[in-house]
Amino acid sequence: MTLSTFYFLVQQTMFFSIPLLIVAIGGMYSERSGVINIALEGIMIIGAFVSLFFMNRMQASMTGQTLLVLSMLIAATVGMMLSFFHAYASINMKANQVISGTALNLFAPAFAIFTARMIIGVQQVTFANTYRIAEVPILSSIPVLGDLFFKNTYITTFAGFAILIIATFVLYKTRFGLRLRACGEHPQAADAAGVNVKRMRYTGVLISGALAGLGGLVLMVPVTTAFDGSVGGYGFLALAVLIFGQWRPGRILFAAFFFGLMKTISAAYTGIPILLALGIPSYVFKMIPYLATIIILTFTSKKSAAPKAAGEPYDAGKR
């Protein structure tokens, strides 16, 4: 394998891993506050749809990174708005969180397709990709690292890493993070200590919505020229990343890149002579992330790091 093939693989891996990372971190915030959010897939779809529609409308008058950043903000805002419904159902109404999330997952693609056809007339939202950065000035000339991270890239990649760092810091080094985690582990104790459980959980779900919406846009921009009302199950994959990563940012990073690498290899192995010579069918590579998740789950189920109160509506009367 030549060095340039390796660089190419890493660049491609980013297209899979960064959205998974962003969405899984979103899921982490929700679950560590005590609310399971399986609506990530649906929120990704709506986030991608609204922001790409915005892009579709605005690209005549503006291009480049400004438009991308604006679209990212819109995706996050819309994701947050959608997740509000999930938060209201599962926190205020104490509804079953899986059902509420499923409802959003069913609603999202239908809404995207319906709205697109009402407004544009066709289901596909096309957009022109003017956001690829062929080379980041100066940084791209750093040996190895320059080729890996600063060529053929998008600002979304750096945004993903920034989100990881900020999320880790907030979760472990701030008062807010401590309270959020407490609400996911033992909300009654947190409440007794004076923490507003409802508010913490709302915050957790809304953060997850914002990141999932953003993740939808980040996933679609580099890989197509038309959005078709689907994110291809990446929201569910992000849930698997979250579980594989045992609800911890560092491990989630590892899991996202492991999944992304396997996805890349399964799609790109025809261009890698070593892998092609092995004669392993591409399906095997496609299975590996899922097999690994099952295995990890089997071995860690006893000491799973899942937040203890995740999935349970908060009942102040229960001790």
Place this chain on the structure above:
Amino acid sequence: MKKLLILLAIVLALGLVACAPKEEDEKFELALITDVGTIDDKSFNQGAWEGLKQYAEEKGISYKYYQPTDKSTDAYVAAIDLAVENGAKVIVTPGFLFEPAIFKAQDIYKEVKFVLLDGFPQDGTYTQFRIENNVYSIFYAEEQVGFLAGYAAVKDGYTNLGFMGGMAVPAVVRFGYGFVQGVNYAAAEMGINVNLKYKYLGGFGPSAEYQTEAATWFQGGVQVIFAAAGGAGNSVMAAAEANNGKVIGVDIDQKGESTTVITSALKGLGVSVYDALTDYYAGTFKGGQSVSLGVEVDGVSLPNDFSRFTTFNKAMYDAIFAKLVANTDNIRTNIKKDTDVTSASELPVTNVTVEVIG
């Protein structure tokens, strides 16, 4: 309180039903039933719909489309029932998925005419084939337009090509086989040897995986990919934009979707539906027939815009097109189709190395 709410909901629901406008009297003579796609899928349904709409509007005939509730023969038959109930005289059904539904419906509604695109009525298990004289089955010679696309690409100087089909369904296979043979024909004419990668992706929607796959091909030296894969083609275009590659579009002219699209393999869906309807109203409906529309009746073609080619031009296109129409040296009838060989690697080629990727 809860009971009161439920009561209120029931009253409201009943009220809405009572207020619903009655459309019993309205009849629609021409009907189209969509398959898995929608009326605006930029492909099969849309092409057929545009032909039907054009005819109906020109002649002032009522028309309507129906979307089945799901993708099953029962749902298709139910949609046909509904269309007939609404007064349909001609029903257009685009796509081979309708074969079993038409197989049934042709006996149930003997007075209704069916135009079945890309399919022949069969019982659903491919054991019994039968066409009644109220059904007109139209196929397209995808292998011919695939041939033209491949020929154009090689004549334009590309020597490292790729084919990405959505799934190995008959129409896509014909596109692919034709492409390989067109590439071979041009290479033989020019006395060069070229390489071709061949693959079925496994889906028709855009995805990160297909982008990576196409990007890998472009990185590996492939210069142009013929993407007969619906929406998955958009992912191939994204890869082409980032990796300096080119794409050949499919079904309709896709040059507006990306600057990397050099040409598209067109099917004259609208024209054939329009013609079938013209025949019907002239009393010459070609019931009981199954035809394959090719270059000789403008069933398939490349778009009339050669600006994104460097050396290939209209004169060269017209020459090869005329050759196909005239069937010089059996050029047209020698093109192998999906039913002739079982894999692209078995196609008889001399100047192209085909690498089929499983």
